[in-house]
Amino acid sequence: MNLDKELIINDLDKIFPLPEGIGSLRVLDKISLQLDRGEIIAILGPSGCGKSTLLNILAGFEKPNKGEVYFKGTPVTKPTSQIGMVFQSAVLFPWLTVKGNIAYGLRFKKYKDKEIDTICQQHIHLVGLEGFEKYYPNQLSGGMQQRTALARILALEPKVLLMDEPFASLDAQSRITMQQLLLSIWSQIQPTIIFVTHDVEEALVLADNVYIMSKLPGRITHKIKVPLGRPRPISVIGTAEFSKIKGDILTLLFS
Amino acid sequence: MRRFLCKLKTNILSKKRVNVDLVGFIIPLTLIVIWCFVTLHGRIPSYILPNPLKLGQIIIDFAFGIWNLTPYSGKLFENLTASIIRVLCGFGLATFLGLALGFLSGRIYFIRRLSDPFIHAIRAIPGIGWLPLAIVWFGVGEETTLFLITLAAFFPIYTNTAFSASQVSPLFLRAGRMLGANKITLFSTIILPATFPSIIVGLRLGLGISWAYLVLGELTGVTKGLGAVMMDSRMLGHVEMIITAMVFIAILGRITDIILVKICNLIYPSKEGAGGTSDTGYLRLGTPARS
Ligand SMILES: Nc1ncnc2c1ncn2[C@@H]1O[C@H](COP(=O)(O)OP(=O)(O)OP(=O)(O)O)[C@@H](O)[C@H]1O
Numbered sequence: 001m002n003l004d005k006e007l008i009i010n011d012l013d014k015i016f017p018l019p020e021g022i023g024s025l026r027v028l029d030k031i032s033l034q035l036d037r038g039e040i041i042a043i044l045g046p047s048g049c050g051k052s053t054l055l056n057i058l059a060g061f062e063k064p065n066k067g068e069v070y071f072k073g074t075p076v077t078k079p080t081s082q083i084g085m086v087f088q089s090a091v092l093f094p095w096l097t098v099k100g101n102i103a104y105g106l107r108f109k110k111y112k113d114k115e116i117d118t119i120c121q122q123h124i125h126l127v128g129l130e131g132f133e134k135y136y137p138n139q140l141s142g143g144m145q146q147r148t149a150l151a152r153i154l155a156l157e158p159k160v161l162l163m164d165e166p167f168a169s170l171d172a173q174s175r176i177t178m179q180q181l182l183l184s185i186w187s188q189i190q191p192t193i194i195f196v197t198h199d200v201e202e203a204l205v206l207a208d209n210v211y212i213m214s215k216l217p218g219r220i221t222h223k224i225k226v227p228l229g230r231p232r233p234i235s236v237i238g239t240a241e242f243s244k245i246k247g248d249i250l251t252l253l254f255s
Numbered sequence: 256m257r258r259f260l261c262k263l264k265t266n267i268l269s270k271k272r273v274n275v276d277l278v279g280f281i282i283p284l285t286l287i288v289i290w291c292f293v294t295l296h297g298r299i300p301s302y303i304l305p306n307p308l309k310l311g312q313i314i315i316d317f318a319f320g321i322w323n324l325t326p327y328s329g330k331l332f333e334n335l336t337a338s339i340i341r342v343l344c345g346f347g348l349a350t351f352l353g354l355a356l357g358f359l360s361g362r363i364y365f366i367r368r369l370s371d372p373f374i375h376a377i378r379a380i381p382g383i384g385w386l387p388l389a390i391v392w393f394g395v396g397e398e399t400t401l402f403l404i405t406l407a408a409f410f411p412i413y414t415n416t417a418f419s420a421s422q423v424s425p426l427f428l429r430a431g432r433m434l435g436a437n438k439i440t441l442f443s444t445i446i447l448p449a450t451f452p453s454i455i456v457g458l459r460l461g462l463g464i465s466w467a468y469l470v471l472g473e474l475t476g477v478t479k480g481l482g483a484v485m486m487d488s489r490m491l492g493h494v495e496m497i498i499t500a501m502v503f504i505a506i507l508g509r510i511t512d513i514i515l516v517k518i519c520n521l522i523y524p525s526k527e528g529a530g531g532t533s534d535t536g537y538l539r540l541g542t543p544a545r546s
Pocket residue numbers: 016017027045046047048049050051052053054
């Protein structure tokens with residue numbers, strides 16, 4: 001096994017029992033992936049093909065029926081703040097303020113109150129939420145909620161970020177803002193990112209490699225290396241190179 | 256601790272301006288006028304319904320004992336304390352049992368399967384239906400009262416706790432575990448605050464019911480307590496004392512409810528929409544909806 005890799009996903013199978021109690025549904029079929037440290041990959045696939053299930057296994061929320069996940073060479077069996085998930089809905093705690101949400105995980109670590117304050121402030125600044133520290137989640141827009149969720153997990157300095165269609169519910173403009181924000185954060189701290197999306201453009205703007213999954217049972221059918229340099233400003237979408245590769249991926253998706 | 260005390264102080268001192276809706280006074284005032292009219296002009300004899308002025312005097316006399324108008328003159332305090340202690344004991348016990356069992360059955364599926372059918376079967380018996388059996392078991396008076404209060408207040412607390420604990424979003428729990436919470440901190444930082452609004456509803460219902468069953472229990476015969484005052488006054492023909500005791504029970508019920516909400520507010524300050532659905536805080540004073 002290649003121990004230089006940050007994350008190794010080895011031959012995962014996931015089978016869910018059917019709701020009626022008889023039979024079962026194979027959702028993931030021999031999924032194998034390897035990620036370098038600081039790599040960003042995007043996973044594209046039809047709805048219901050097991051993308052969220054895959055992320056849940058990587059985050060340690062669910063157990064695979066077969067196969068294993070190694071993070072820096074050690075198996076992942078339970079949730080850890082080293083591998084952070086950003087859910088499709090922000091899943092902020094409604095009884096805590098923006099700052100309270102960001103401080104939540106820090107309170108379980110051996111930080112002094114002062115240090116927690118400083119780290120919160122840094123991350124509020126990082127995601128551009130200055131002035132909203134005292135807001136409750138339901139007083140925030142969808143984009144601001146996702147920023148808070150991002151800051152909450154980034155404050156714990158995760159090495160891997162799992163992102164399950166985090167910007168899917170945002171309008172086109174905030175989605176692009178969030179993509180650029182994510183890229184700028186990445187350029188500062190270089191986490192390894194697995195980004196699940198339905199949006200081909202989003203995948204191409206963000207990822208080094210795009211993986212395409214098949215319908216159930218979910219398999220990885222294609223790996224496309226994105227030949228675009230970094231930094232990737234939003235204007236990259238207009239280039240001929242971008243259009244060509246987007247066309248290629250769309251053809252693969254609908255073939 | 257100092258921060259807590261400061262918070263306590265500001266919380267008690269900060270009297271927000273209350274908007275009083277005058278329309279709410281129309282019906283009570285009209286009733287008082289009618290009441291004055293029918294009692295002062297002798298239509299209704301005072302042994303059925305005393306006139307409001309007399310009643311006012313009796314209430315003051317009950318509290319301060321200045322006029323010696325009834326055998327209960329100046330005896331408010333001792334009766335009041337006896338009743339409050341009973342309510343606090345019964346309600347406290349019900350709170351402890353309701354929360355403990357509620358969380359266990361709300362969070363642990365096996366315990367829910369084990370206990371829920373039994374508890375709901377018991378719940379189907381109206382609280383008052385326990386009175387004869389309680390008297391057989393505990394005799395009249397103190398223990399019967401405590402038993403009835405605890406039994407009746409237990410159900411709303413248990414039901415609200417168990418239901419809301421079982422409804423905590425699994426996504427919150429996942430997020431909490433990912434952010435570093437263990438089993439114990441998951442309970443204190445996620446399950447507890449997520450269920451808190453419903454628990455308060457349960458506690459307030461339970462407290463209201465406690466006062467009802469206090470009176471029922473005290474009617475069976477205790478020496479001191481507002482219920483005892485009512486029962487004895489009936490036998491002595493002091494209808495005005497019955498009404499006086501009712502007035503104090505109403506006042507106490509309201510005050511204890513306000514105090515309960517204040518305490519809850521101190522534990523988890525009310526915040527905009529923290530309940531998830533409404534955009535006004537979840538801890539506003541007012542009667543909770545019956546579930
Ligand atoms: N806990 C579960 N029990 C049984 N079946 C499940 C469970 N979770 C997911 N499934 C099934 O697994 C399949 C894949 O679900 P999953 O949520 O991973 O899809 P997805 O690729 O994320 O879809 P989408 O793009 O719509 O989010 C679905 O058919 C779903 O019904």
